[in-house]
Ligand SMILES: NC(=O)C1=CN([C@@H]2O[C@H](COP(=O)(O)OP(=O)(O)OC[C@H]3O[C@@H](n4cnc5c(N)ncnc54)[C@H](O)[C@@H]3O)[C@@H](O)[C@H]2O)C=CC1
């Protein structure tokens with residue numbers, strides 16, 4: 459399968475139609491070798507995609523009923539499931555992530571995203587108020603106010619490389635459910651499952667122009683052309699906080715609304731009363747799943763002093779035993795993560811586990827792997843403790859009081875997700891609401907119910923996605939006031 463743009467219901471050959479001959483190489487993170495070429499969308503291709511989306515809103519897609527839209531979403535979910543292994547192969551090839559992760563999380567969740575929003579469409583209720591008509595308005599009796607929701611129009615979806623199909627569909631599904639037309643731009647590192655999704659959309663009979671796909675880079679490329687496009691009515695983005703700022707600057711010219719899910723420096727608080735084995739196992743998952751390349755991953759662990767040594771020893775031993783993990787997405791990202799490993803050592807960190815590059819003695823030595831790493835001993839203001847690394851690494855520090863634990867967790871520019879490990883129910887309910895993040899897990903991590911609000915505070919994002927929250931973002935409430943007289 460070759461990555462291709464999908465515009466107005468047609469796949470564009472890299473050298474045909476409005477497309478230029480420009481392509482860029484796709485590199486395998488597993489062995490560093492080139493795996494193919496990806497077309498780079500020109501400004502004209504992005505214009506064509508936005509125009510196709512606009513025209514779909516005037517056609518059958520724009521007049522489809524919620525029931526018809528729900529049926530379309532279900533057909534897409536079934537289409538993904540029918541080609542499940544192809545999707546898994548493509549996601550594994552692009553990211554190098556363990557096959558088990560792609561087949562138990564990424565691809566099932568992508569189909570699940572379409573099903574969840576098909577179901578949610580049936581549960582939507584609107585406001586309705588009966589209002590007395592005041593004498594000063596020249597009338598009497600009553601008026602009926604009710605609210606309908608109108609799609610925003612053409613929605614740009616810009617997604618990252620870490621959970622490529624999961625995060626793309628997490629936005630595309632509610633955007634379509636709400637009746638919008640979409641132009642999607644996946645990460646340049648991971649174009650394959652998005653192209654398969656376009657094939658599924660095509661085969662499922664999604665009306666032409668309702669879903670469009672353009673490939674290419676971000677700054678100065680397809681991402682920027684799309685997010686600053688005057689024909690785009692809303693932008694949904696997941697990725698780096700710095701990219702969010704850049705997109706916001708472009709969006710400002712057209713007052714385009716944004717939904718942002720950005721970076722994190724997520725804390726875990728481990729109290730002495732916690733089930734320590736469960737906390738260690740949970741932290742291994744939260745710090746090292748997908749080699750730490752999930753925005754929800756734990757990078758700061760605060761442990762009550764009386765159990766600190768035991769926790770560090772247990773976490774370090776588990777980290778050293780990890781095998782079968784995947785690589786960083788690119789050489790550039792590997793170098794970034796390794797620069798933080800070096801910085802931590804230079805700043806006096808104790809390396810409890812990892813800290814370098816693994817040697818496999820096979821093709822993976824040409825890939826972009828780094829070791830799962832546990833650090834201690836850095837001051838709270840050290841850069842590796844404050845900045846998002848986005849790799850398989852966490853720093854563990856002790857605390858003495860609940861107050862101090864909460865203060866340490868909150869002393870960050872980010873506020874995406876936190877985990878609290880305690881067996882004291884009162885403490886759990888006391889601490890969780892005081893942690894300044896959009897999501898707090900108690901005695902678990904990344905346990906997801908797709909109806910719940912998902913997103914971050916501070917530099918971790920703007921708005922919430924999930925369930926009704928996504929449908930609210932992707933539609934505009936319109937109040938209709940009818941004078942019904944006496
Ligand atoms: N969910 C998260 O929080 C994620 C955070 N990151 C963080 O971002 C760092 C860099 O990873 P990248 O994939 O390069 O993330 P990124 O934020 O640069 O890219 C995400 C998406 O935005 C697009 N993009 C980049 N610059 C753009 C611009 N100026 N205008 C419009 N679109 C633009 C990219 O092409 C890609 O589709 C990582 O090291 C990590 O720290 C990366 C991926 C996910």
Ligand SMILES: O=C(O)/C=C/C=C(\O)C(=O)O
Pocket residue numbers: 620621625628696697719751752753754906
């Ligand atoms: O929606 C999920 O379950 C996971 C979301 C993860 C991210 O947003 C991320 O890693 O970027």
